[in-house]
Each structure stands twice: as structure tokens, then as C-alpha cells.
Amino acid sequence: MDDFEESPDATRPIKFRLGYNVVSAIGTPNDRKHHNVLRLSIIRSPLQRTLMNILLLLPTFLQVPITAKFPGFFLPDRLVLKKAKEDWLEEFENEKHMYKRLQSLQGRVIPRLYGETECEGARALILSEITGIMPWEQKTPPLKADQFMELVEPAFREINTLGLAYDDVKLDNLILVQDRVVLVDLESVYEPSLKHREYVFNSDRRQLEVVYQRYLDNYDDDDDF
Secondary structure: OOOHHHOOOOEEEEEEEEOOOOEEEEEEEOOOOOOOEEEEEOOOOHHHHHHHHHHOOOOHHHHHHHHHHHHHOOOOOEEEEOOOOOOOOHHHHHHHHHHOOOHEEEOOOOEEEEEEEEEEEEEEEEEOOOEEEEEEEEEOOOOOOOHHHHHHHHHHHHHHHHHOOOOOOHHHEEEEEEOOEEEOOOOOOOOOOOOOOHHHHHHHHHHHHOOOOOHHHHHHHHHOO
């Protein structure tokens, strides 16, 4: 049994390969529920930082081929590493495929995908870190149901426009970022048949509204004490 299995909640050093780069980082589990998701703080030597700054000064047409071979030089200081869960390889492949299919939405509606790697014996995706809050971390009073759905609607609409349904409707898959919502966890995103699309798209919205209203009801109950 390795250190990760013994202490999945531990902050620990991480190394992974991306292109021709070996990237070092400190990894912290996202939360106790998602041990396969690590928030990374990239470690760079003074020489690496100097080289990175020089590369960023190059014209875009020169940066592109360098990025393809040495993407590690262009990574932000904070990242998310999402490992494939045991016996969930099909979902992992689907998520990877959906990030590529939704490339035009990366960095806005969904996180940015920097690539695939292997970490601690498992395949993993390297994703941008989204700076925001979870729905249950809102300041008092939280958004009303209709206000919350107004924030989510643009994200759902952009995914639906590409013929896809989100499906995995849970509050911990939505991050509030100022006046918008970013969707994370694309393992269950799929393309419904043309015949059923409208029904499926509307079902996602109804289900999310029910889930959020349940959160509001529990929030109000807590306030009674």
C-alpha cells in the first residue's frame, strides 16, 4: 500500500509528465469526497521561471510549436489534477472526449484542459483551477431559485447548442464565478437523440431547480435555530 492509499487526505509532492516536461507540484485533495481531485501548486526553480518569462515574450507563432512540445513552461501556477477513479475508465474517456468536443467553451463555461498525464499509477487530466465559490458557500442571503437558474442558463444553453446534455446535475458540479457559473465534471455529458433533446435539456433544468430549492429549504430550516 503506498502513501496515497494510507492517507488520501494528505498534502503531498506530486510529479507528472506533460509533453517533454516533468512538472513538480504540491498536491492537496480538493475535499474528503473527491480524493481523486488534487489542487496543485506548481513548483518552479528560478531558472525555470526565467525561461518561462522569456518564452512568453516570443511571438505567438513561435510559442505554438514550443507549447506543443513543452506545455509545462506555459502552465499557470495553480492547476487541478483529476485522476481516473478505479473502474471508471469509460467515464474518464468520455470526460476527456467532451473537453475536446467543447473546446470552444474552455476557460469560460468549463475549465481549460491542458492535457492528459499519469499520476500515482492512474491516468489523469490537467485542468485549470476555477476561482469561485460553491453554491452553498454564498453570502447571506443566498440567491433565490430563479436568480440562480438565470446564472446557470447561459452555461446550459451553450452546451445544449452543441447538441449535448449535462446530465450530472449536482450543486458540487457548479462553481459560482462572479456573475456566471462554470460547469465542472463532464464524465456524464452525452449527446441525446435529436428526438429527445428538448425533453432531456428541460429535464436537466428542472432537476437542478429542484436540487437548489432543496438547498434553500434546508438553509431556511437552519436559520430557524
